Amino acid sequence: MASSDAEPGFRERLSKLAGIKSLRGTKLPAELERLQRQLDRLTEEETEEEVWERVLLARDEDRPYTLDYVARIFGEFFELHGDRGRDDDSAIVAGLGTLDGKTVALIGQQKGRDLKERVARNFGMAYPEGYRKAMRVMELADRHSFPVLTLVDTPGAYPGVAAEQHGQGGAIARSQAVMARLGVPTVAVVIGEGGSGGAVALALADKVLMQENAMYSVISPEGCASILWRDASQAQKAAAAFKPDAAHCLELEVIDGIVPEPAGGAHTDHDLAAELLREAVTSAFAELEHVSPDDLRRARRAKFRAMGVLA
Amino acid sequence: MASSDAEPGFRERLSKLAGIKSLRGTKLPAELERLQRQLDRLTEEETEEEVWERVLLARDEDRPYTLDYVARIFGEFFELHGDRGRDDDSAIVAGLGTLDGKTVALIGQQKGRDLKERVARNFGMAYPEGYRKAMRVMELADRHSFPVLTLVDTPGAYPGVAAEQHGQGGAIARSQAVMARLGVPTVAVVIGEGGSGGAVALALADKVLMQENAMYSVISPEGCASILWRDASQAQKAAAAFKPDAAHCLELEVIDGIVPEPAGGAHTDHDLAAELLREAVTSAFAELEHVSPDDLRRARRAKFRAMGVLA
Amino acid sequence: MSSTPQGIDVSIEDKRVVAEQPPAKGHPNTCPGCGSHYRDDELVKHLRMCPHCGHHFPVRALERIAQLLDEGTFIEECADLRSADPLGFFDLRPYVERLAEAETSTGLGDAMVTGGGRIEGSACRLAVMDFAFMGGSMGSVVGEKFARACESATAAGVPLVSIAASGGARMQEGILALMQLPKTVCAVDELHDAGCALISVMTHPTTGGLLASFASLGDVLLAEPGALMSFAGPRVVQQTTKEKLPEDFGRAEQNLRFGHIDAIVPRGELRPTIARLLRLFGSCGQL
Amino acid sequence: MSSTPQGIDVSIEDKRVVAEQPPAKGHPNTCPGCGSHYRDDELVKHLRMCPHCGHHFPVRALERIAQLLDEGTFIEECADLRSADPLGFFDLRPYVERLAEAETSTGLGDAMVTGGGRIEGSACRLAVMDFAFMGGSMGSVVGEKFARACESATAAGVPLVSIAASGGARMQEGILALMQLPKTVCAVDELHDAGCALISVMTHPTTGGLLASFASLGDVLLAEPGALMSFAGPRVVQQTTKEKLPEDFGRAEQNLRFGHIDAIVPRGELRPTIARLLRLFGSCGQL
Numbered sequence A, B: 001m002a003s004s005d006a007e008p009g010f011r012e013r014l015s016k017l018a019g020i021k022s023l024r025g026t027k028l029p030a031e032l033e034r035l036q037r038q039l040d041r042l043t044e045e046e047t048e049e050e051v052w053e054r055v056l057l058a059r060d061e062d063r064p065y066t067l068d069y070v071a072r073i074f075g076e077f078f079e080l081h082g083d084r085g086r087d088d089d090s091a092i093v094a095g096l097g098t099l100d101g102k103t104v105a106l107i108g109q110q111k112g113r114d115l116k117e118r119v120a121r122n123f124g125m126a127y128p129e130g131y132r133k134a135m136r137v138m139e140l141a142d143r144h145s146f147p148v149l150t151l152v153d154t155p156g157a158y159p160g161v162a163a164e165q166h167g168q169g170g171a172i173a174r175s176q177a178v179m180a181r182l183g184v185p186t187v188a189v190v191i192g193e194g195g196s197g198g199a200v201a202l203a204l205a206d207k208v209l210m211q212e213n214a215m216y217s218v219i220s221p222e223g224c225a226s227i228l229w230r231d232a233s234q235a236q237k238a239a240a241a242f243k244p245d246a247a248h249c250l251e252l253e254v255i256d257g258i259v260p261e262p263a264g265g266a267h268t269d270h271d272l273a274a275e276l277l278r279e280a281v282t283s284a285f286a287e288l289e290h291v292s293p294d295d296l297r298r299a300r301r302a303k304f305r306a307m308g309v310l311a
Numbered sequence C, D: 001m002s003s004t005p006q007g008i009d010v011s012i013e014d015k016r017v018v019a020e021q022p023p024a025k026g027h028p029n030t031c032p033g034c035g036s037h038y039r040d041d042e043l044v045k046h047l048r049m050c051p052h053c054g055h056h057f058p059v060r061a062l063e064r065i066a067q068l069l070d071e072g073t074f075i076e077e078c079a080d081l082r083s084a085d086p087l088g089f090f091d092l093r094p095y096v097e098r099l100a101e102a103e104t105s106t107g108l109g110d111a112m113v114t115g116g117g118r119i120e121g122s123a124c125r126l127a128v129m130d131f132a133f134m135g136g137s138m139g140s141v142v143g144e145k146f147a148r149a150c151e152s153a154t155a156a157g158v159p160l161v162s163i164a165a166s167g168g169a170r171m172q173e174g175i176l177a178l179m180q181l182p183k184t185v186c187a188v189d190e191l192h193d194a195g196c197a198l199i200s201v202m203t204h205p206t207t208g209g210l211l212a213s214f215a216s217l218g219d220v221l222l223a224e225p226g227a228l229m230s231f232a233g234p235r236v237v238q239q240t241t242k243e244k245l246p247e248d249f250g251r252a253e254q255n256l257r258f259g260h261i262d263a264i265v266p267r268g269e270l271r272p273t274i275a276r277l278l279r280l281f282g283s284c285g286q287l
């Protein structure tokens, strides 16, 4: 569904993405070629089924989660806990680690691998306390000039009574405001579900990437279907209508690049998925390396300032 | 008990205090003369009874509280509520108002006038949420270059289970750290009880003043007595030993000036007490008016850096 | 209570705002609080507050501006901005059809009106939402208008006053609607860097994406009595948690108690309150 | 459990730390956790953790430094600083007498030892408190030593590691003791402005003025298992609120649960953990 207007920007950014990667000497040209072929398909219409397949992949229970990537791409990782106020929300993990020998601050939503962990981590749905932990770690990173990497993977911020009483909306707003103010390079990668405000709270970054089979959306397909079609079972139809897949997000200039996954999806090979993620992230940080804090802020705000399509 | 070392600095600052006030054309030379006479007495030894009398005055139930001063010295006052997290702690009030036509941010502990208000305001003993409200209002002031006035009047931060669970120690530490970072002029006045950490949380200011009959202490006389004398009834003896009165605080270079009160104490004439407070505060702000943010921070930190007496 | 039948379709996190209210007694001018019925001119005269029980009826954007501004001082900006349909979105009806219908029924180009004016003599910029236009949902036009209002306030060196009334992001614009959150957040950060204030007023309802972006970032946060201010709507929360919701769930009163707003201001005091805040924050550059 | 009988006199907000423990079984080398008794060299070898039940015995400052630093790398700074007696303080005994006795019994000039060294090869500065010196109370010397340690770390461009063990401010120095809170807070702000990290470790007990100043301002906050970390001590809280205190009131475990610290680190893992953090924060200027 690429409109003819969006097309040039899209093509350009795809080739830029490819360019960066070869420049950095990617060892995985096969993955990139496959991604290129997939993106080519966008000029044709994607079917409802194809979009839905990606939604299912984004939610696959065997998909690597934040800590799976942390274990594979970071050295010397040290997890940081607590919001310094009331709680330690384990739906969001944060810490310091080394990437290419440099210290980076990591913040990411974390779903659970088994039922017990899922409950403990609230299925990756953070309370305001989780966003407050994220903010204080961002400020720590800013103080020490550590780049910030966020990994986004949440159905959404938790919609509960206590979460509202603790200020869910304000916390999401302020987390974005902190990201807009940071003087350090920031990269966000949507690695699974990028669900609405709960996702964008961690995604106001210099470079926003999506994994090939991740989704990023204003509402879940089920939620959209139950409101617009008054029938949650129309989720597949809804997903096709609002297009939460990476290719369309790139087309709409909402993201800056797509991170390839192993053939069949990230869940088929965690190590390879992590290696592809590591390459994309280090490439993105390399681009931001010598930019001054003021220029980082300016470019970051200008990028989001430009988002939207007017008649 | 002024040591010969402290004497010159003390005298110097007293005359500086007098100098500022006459420069600004004080209409109340009688009050100032009276204060001068009292300070002269310091070269003689103050008796246990004289120190204790001040403790009783500092705690007098008819003494003006923060909001009594706010009503008398501020124009256009607008109270700000909430810590943007969990609560609105009414042991600390905050707001914006005009002083000499300029907008100033006010933060102060507030005891209650009657029993009901006392309970509602927890006798002026803040929870961490109160300090978090203070911090966010300080940051608002910094953002808009509003000077900050704090009025200190608390027996101490509240020592309760929930207060500890919500991070009382960390909140007091961080409130000071925020004050040390502010790029706007800050004036703190101890207007009653300046009780320990709960007081100093709001008193890391460019100019720290005390009202003539206020007290400022590391522990309450009763607490000190029960620990050192193992007998809380020895409070009078303890107070004489650790000297929480304004004159001794000035002597020890812990405060920058003393605000005169009406004869007999601030409780005898709220209007006059407020007028004397207003004069002292506007004088203090006038001295800081054209200092750059960096110079404010530098001088403020250097002042506290120098506090303490070594052998 | 709402005069916008399509409102229910477009709010996201809080899709049943209207359903949470006592069922409308037939006519939008009938008070859901006490059942009194008023002529429209009576309600206008009383700032759309029920003279009997104090219930706050919804206020359309232009009427709100008339309530707040010194007469004759309003100059609208960006009135010509219109939504595109970047997704070619089609649910039960095409998005372009919904847009056209909303424009016809409201006389507005989108769910926000922006411009400049004076309140008790103090200059400011305004960004006022209109719930009647697709439930006050935020899409590209609302985001763009808000960002331009920030820039206009910065250029004039005056505070920006925002009046929110919104069900959330406009899902017909998909991910681009979500991007209006960071877009408006960046605009507030720029406004603040220029030393200008944002005074944010939340009216019933301010939910979802609005609460999770610029509406929560005001230097001062005010709310009208009873206004629902929640990220997730009561129905979604109830379905998710199976809990019985507290009676004032998400209302302004609860938000004040929990420390999220500075004050609840009845509509009759809103103009003098904002005027006082404009004087306190003053000008921050050339006028 | 404590070998410092005068400790009970000087902590302020938490004056009965010792009394809250199970009563000492006669000898400081008898484990209050399981009753096992050890020779001093056995305890030293086990970093003063009970090999049987894991109880963490108190560690004196110089022994702590030996546990943490690469052998032979410690260079002490400011060892000559001594307290004055600005108030001529006299309670049951004169302050100067208490000071002299503490120096004799501990061999230290005051309750904090500072200096530079290396941990797994990474350079840092250290500020280590000794509870045996008047209950680790903070007066002018502790404040001054901490401030100078910040300045030394800044000059060297290395992180500062602080190990806290304190009952609070030293009331014999009156208001000047309280002023060590803002003094050390300002020192941390200067350290941070220079880009250097503060790694703060809290050991049993870290209460009162310490917790309300520099100890809470670390970029990373670590605690030993079971360490009491409270602003007000359990006894004061109990007297004030008349509540039954939760079993782990104020302990490190509770503080972790409530979001106040990053990690609880058993003493055996402290050296490698700090070493990792030193590598992560790296150098921030010349070495």
Ligand SMILES: [Zn+2]
Binding pocket: C031, C032, C033, C034, C035, C036, C050, C051, C052, C053, C054, C055
């Ligand atoms: Zn009514």
Ligand SMILES: [Zn+2]
Binding pocket: D031, D032, D033, D034, D035, D036, D050, D051, D052, D053, D054, D055
């Ligand atoms: Zn044992």
